[in-house]
Amino acid sequence: MIRKKVLSELIGELKQDPQIEHWHEIPEMEAKSTSFPENLDPKIIKALQHRGINSLYTHQRSAYEAVKRKENVVAVTPTASGKTLCYNLPVIDKFFQNSNARALYLFPTKALAQDQKTELNDLVDEMEADLKSYTYDGDTPANIRQVVRKAGHIVITNPDMLHSAILPHHTKWISLFENLETVVIDELHTYRGVFGSHVANVIRRLKRLCNYYGSNPAFICTSATIQNPKELAEDLLGEKVTLIDNNGAPRGKKHIAFYNPPIVHQQLNIRKSATKVVNELASRFLREKIQTIVFARSRVRVEIILSHLQELIKDEYIKRSIRGYRGGYLPNQRRDIERSLRNGETIGVVSTNALELGVDIGQLQVCVMSGYPGSIASSWQQAGRAGRRQDESLVIMVASSTPLDQYVFSHPEFFFSGSPESARINKDNLIILSDHIKCAAYELPFRKGESFDDLGAEEVEELLDYLTEMRVLHQRAEKWYWMNDAFPAHNISLRSAAQENVVIIDQSDVASHKVIGEMNTFSALTLLHDEAIYLHEGIQHQVEYLDWDEKKAFVRKVDVDYFTDANLAVKLTVLEIDKEKEVKDAVIQYGDVMVTAMATIFKKIKLDSFENIGSGPIHLPEQELHTNGMMIEFADHMFQELGEDEVEQVLLGLAHTLQHVASVHVMCDKQDIHAVPEVKSVHAELPTLYLYDKYPGGIGLAERIYAQSSIVMEKALHFVWNCPCEGGCPSCTGIPGSEDRKEKAWVLKLLSYLTEEENL
Template sequence: MEFKKSLESILLSLKNSQEFNEQIVHWHTIPSREAEYVNFPLNIDMRLKEALEKRGVSQLYTHQHEAYQLAKQGNNFVAVTPTASGKTICYNLPVLQQIITDENSRALYLFPTKALAQDQKSEINEIIEEMGVQINSYTYDGDTSPAIRQKVRKAGHIVITNPDMLHSAILPHHTKWVSLFENLKYIVIDELHIYRGIFGSHVANVIRRLKRICEFYGSTPQFICTSATIANPQELAETLTGTTMNLIAKNGAPSSKKHFIFYNPPIVNKPLNIRRSATLEVRRLAGEFLKNKIQTIVFARSRVRVEIILTYLQQLIKNELIKKSIRGYRGGYLPKQRREIERGLRNGEILGVVSTNALELGVDIGSLQVCIMTGYPGTIASAWQQAGRAGRRQGEAVILMVASSSPLDQYIIQNPRYFFEQNPETAIINPDNLVVLVDHLKCAAFELPFKEGDTFDGLELEDILQFLAEERVLYFNNQTYHWMNDAFPAHNISLRSASQENVIIIDQSDIANIKVIGEMDRFSAMTLLHDEAIYLHQGVQFQVEKLDWEEKKAFVREVNVDYFTDANLAVQLKVLEEDETYVKDHAVFGYGDVTVQAMATIFKKIKFDTHENIGSGPIHLPEEELHTNSAWMSFQSNMIEDLGEKRMEESLIGVANVLQHVAPLKVMCDPSDLHVVAQIKAIHNDKPTVFLYDRYPGGVGLSKKIHETMRPVLSEALRLIDQCPCYSGCPSCIGVEGSSDTSKKDAYLLLSILKDEANVSKT
């Protein structure tokens, strides 16, 4: 009979393994903690109390009790507690109590993903069933059938949806939702920390539109928000909702003992400080737990990486039953597949899952024991969310963070104190971004006309409304601005990406059964769905036979090859207008409007396991143009004379590479939201320049924040280079392989000059 090790014995053998120990940078054990309880408030309906007791909730945690009291007093609040701390009761309890008291009351629940909405619907419906009270709770999303939609609009006490559906399907058709808007008492916004950057800026405007419609129907709902740990939850909640918020930050929930292990793969090339692939190390470590039937979740940072790790694990494990119980999970899978995987994780049929951050949120996926992160997820908040997926119910849990050679991963792995002691990042949104604001004003005008002197949740609008009237988008008559276009504006405005349309992925492997297997945003499609790209889906390889850019369709066919593809993006940047500039002795610091031209150029074929380049080819796609904001730093031209043009160019690329990894840490954004480009001769001033720009039309305030806090950003960049053990530069610091012996020293020198002069008495 096959012997299976327990989690404790695997941990013990890892501790005793010299090979494993040599790669452990830090082993941090978080002790378990006891719960802090309070009895149910006296005014809770007995049926609700008994239903919760049947589900094992006989008392409330302190934060749940505080949430209930604030809600009953009519206050808006944001609750910030860790994963699996019972945040759903913070809103379900006051909402259900209110509907029992007044059956006309309504509540609107907003979740950032459909998966989370489905999960929460199941939970609240189980409580309602136990209570035996006639309360209708429905999800309203793209998967809701037309027959049920009418029922939801007429009779839904609790409508569970996502911001995209609220924006494009509910608000524009508010006349069909009169009973909801007239009686709306609570608006619940879960996973608040997700609403940052461009998505958050869009959603803040959707909330402005929602409040305007509520006011029209005579309701003033309360806001209840919940969030993972971020530095500014109250500020974010207030900016997002435009209301004053109370903060609940003291957690009363218990937690299991957790082992947080920072693992750095071994160095395979000492001169270049290149480490063994994090993907291959994750395969080995996850394989060890899965072979012993220990339920494990592996997080990867991209769709491609998810599919690669899934392929590796299925090849590694010989036991057919275990192999079948390892699945992938990411955006682009169809809803039915995702529901099936979530259910399998809860009931234990699925032993292992490889996921993007789609499963980072609070979907109940049962009691996983091990969480393995392939690289640092990009923010401390995300890392803690992913870690929270393990040990949610009881017993010990293991969290392994496996670093890649990227500068950001190496910085985090070598500075565990930064991770465990640093305040979490600040979430930034800019609801007044002109591009975003104008889009939502069009939607708002379609929903209800604007009268002269009206504001948009306090924001003065006259100039913008006059502009839209001049552009013949609005019609001004009798002191009122009316929508005058046939088109329906919300349909063309995406809340989540710069591009408005997704590319549909069509599998034509079987001509008799052609089917849609997924979708992808346009910007990602440029590098992932070009002709000849290898697209991976549930561990199956597909080759893109044709990308029809006009029709937004990618036609794929199943193949079996031993490589995957990776594509390059060429970027050109020009300054349109300088808003702020300050000149120092050796450098010039600026901020303003820029235009960016991006083009996918070539793709490489990379062999599985060895990761060597085995071929390449051109990509023929049109250029994408972007008008946005950027911060920049230019060196005075005598620096080129001192270093020489070749050395200057190499060191500039090194500086850009370090900043690309360090800057997003400071502004809590995905590295892909903030791009860094180096130019040896910038078009606007002929000086060697490094640009940091927001990758979204009009910007969302990321580069502005960098411009205002440039010195600490540069300090972190210097520390990263300083701590890297390589001699002349490597992918873990300046990112330049095989460059001259002075590259690392030169990049350090340039960053030192910038740091000494940044944010010092602007002249």
């Protein structure tokens, strides 16, 4: 019989693999514990001891003490470090001091809320205390809702419910608002970008109502590792926050390997498929019954990897103990998978980032990531899934050939230097802000001179005046009253970026039309026009009819060998320049821009040969987007030797590079920021590159890129420089280089032009 290999042997073997580009070891760490605080209620201590907890980790105690001092806290804790005690301990302690005290827990998703409720109830049961905790979400039955409103000591919900169900109906929640002592915000780092900006305003509304009902709750937040947890928390809460980062949880030795698949096409710099490599690597461990988690980028990938893994592994028993986990699975099925992972029945799991958040699945030994997850913070969260308290663990990241992945692989220091991305919000984005001012006015009339938390009374009044003119509010006797028959919270979604989305309806089954997705109007112009081929979870659909007025796209499943590519004529108008700096003969500006986009024609392109096999016109109205943008204006003479077409190619390459590098730098989704070149700009008639926020009013991304433009340019320069291709490739400049391979050289030239000056 062949002896099973242990993890350390496999690690040794993997180290020898030539495709390993970087190997990093994180040493183990002993636990740092302290005793229970003296004033902690003995019942709590007894219950904890009963559960085998005889001391606290340093960070748990610090959090408890800070809350005792009536401070707001944000605790930064890696996966599996006992973060729930950071808030449960102070909350339960407050309950023992005052049995009327209420707490509100906010989790970004429903599933996490359910998890927490179970854990909390287990702990409370041990204490035999009459502390009632309930989840309140879309699934809560109507008869239970009454009970939750009146008697729930701890109400566990999500920001969306708070926004649309609790705050607008606050008169039914009076006992909660009057006695609210603590608000817990878990997974703080997920509240960034547009979503975070919305949530920050929901918090402003929450605080406003608390103030009305005479309570002043303290906030306890927990966050995964990001660069600026304290700043984000203070921004989100509009208050001073104490940072707790003295993590005292123990940790085993952790290996992190960067695996870059071999190049299979030298000139085009195309690598072996990451999915294949992931399958091979993961099956090595699974065969030896080493618990492994594989992270894939999309739901479809999960299914593909799962079926391949099951093919690769012959052992029937192991085959059955590999499961998938993704959104779209039913809650019960998910619970079952989580349980079987904890008790070891399931050896392998293939997941989307759904398992990145704090769902409790215990700790596995190996984590394989298919591609860079898009941000350092979520990489560390995924990596945190591997590593039991004392044992050795291994994390392998497999690169795909996208520029993002290759950038990360060529700059491991970017990953390990200990500065994960910072998370930003812009809660004063006008569109978002005015939406929430509406909701707030619906909830409670504004008084003259009233501020909106940290937003000054003057600005508030300007918005109120605007809404009064729009006949949404009515001013009487120094107060602004809601005077409209709408329910504003229903028209405002915290999660969607664009205000109005196109709903995608699959009518393949004539008897039952099904909504399969939605898309913002801007993207819909080029992806959902009549006759477009739209891919949904890997399945081709043809758009039969796009009802632009009703924002509905009717699609039907098809099987064709082409895809469609639409031309979008984008025009940028600079409305106002707020900031400006010169770099030699180039000018970098930041300000308000208006983007007008019109889809013109689409082409049908054959899948295998990329031949153009037909085209058609698109008849859709012009779209306008008013946002913030950054402009890089080059002097004409820099391009003297190039023709207009060539200039455009070079600028396109630069745009591609900057869009990727900048989105990594400001920690946003690639889709949140857009880069567009213009050979002759409208306002200055100069070759210009625009980078703008793809959300009405802007969310502060372009502003940040402007502020740190020299760093971004430098990063971009290094990245293109270090790309092994010759004249540009999909990984760096986005387009395969033309025959004389000028683009890459020119992109490098422009980038170094922009950076050198700054170094002087």
